[in-house]
Amino acid sequence: MLFRKAVEQDLGQVMAIVAETVKEMRVYGNLQWDAHYPNPERFQRDISNAALYVVEMDGSAAAFVTADEEQPEEYAGLPWSRATPPMVVHRLAVSSKRRGAGLASFLEQSVCDLARASGHDHLRVDTYSTNKPMQAFLTRRGYTYVGEMSFRGKELPFYCYEKML
Template sequence: MSISLAVPNDIIEIMELVKSCIIDLEAHKIYQWNKNYPTVDHFEGDIENKSLYIFKDGGVNQGIITINETQPLEYKKLDWLIDDSRVMVIHRLAVKPIFQRQGTGQRLMNFAENFAFNNDYDSIRLDAYSGNPRAIKFYENRGYKKIGQVFFPGRTLPFYCYEKIVR
């Protein structure tokens, strides 16, 4: 079991994971991701920027998470818990459906939170699609505080924005 930076050779497995997640989300009438987001370009950029991490167990890709300092412009209009001094942002957390509810998402979030703490970030920010009740419950159970909501192009429902102080 390991979490490590994704490399270009991982991209095919990553896109297969994303495709399986989209199919699973749509089967549950959750239209969070689609052919326009996230794309291979997003993940190739994450790999190039060394911000995409992959969780493998027995050589099998079970989940991914992107962590960096990039905040969507939509975040600017929210009243966050702290200023922007040292903020880490979580993007594109995904767990292959056959591995969901087995602790993979928890492991990825533990990794991200430890990364933030060990690298002197003050807080972690993220957003969750309001039409995805499992994701919302997942973050709230981990102590993330709902700050507000934003809208992203191509989505009818808002995304709830969360923050957790790590210092």
């Protein structure tokens, strides 16, 4: 497994993982991602900003995550533990063909390492309130629930988490 910055050539594989993930999310009633978000333009910006990372296996992207300092405005009213700039985790997914191999944990650990190396002492992340698998994953990985916010015009709230490094 190789954790690396994404390049233009990864975009097709990233979007294929998005399509798989949206389909799976629908099965358990999670409408966090849809036909409009995340889209290729969003990932193109992530690549341009050097913020999109992939886990490469056998020459192709098997998982991805965006990690940067970009925080939604809605984070401002939450009771975060620290005021220092965090590394923020966005848009994390693993190919359905690669699930169960520890890629999500490898991806998250790689983001923790990246954060430490760039001088961050904590991570922040949010997920839709119906995304129970992601909530369970975050708890297993040592994240603490901070609160909820309304976001992107969705009907239900997003839950926000942080992890101290």
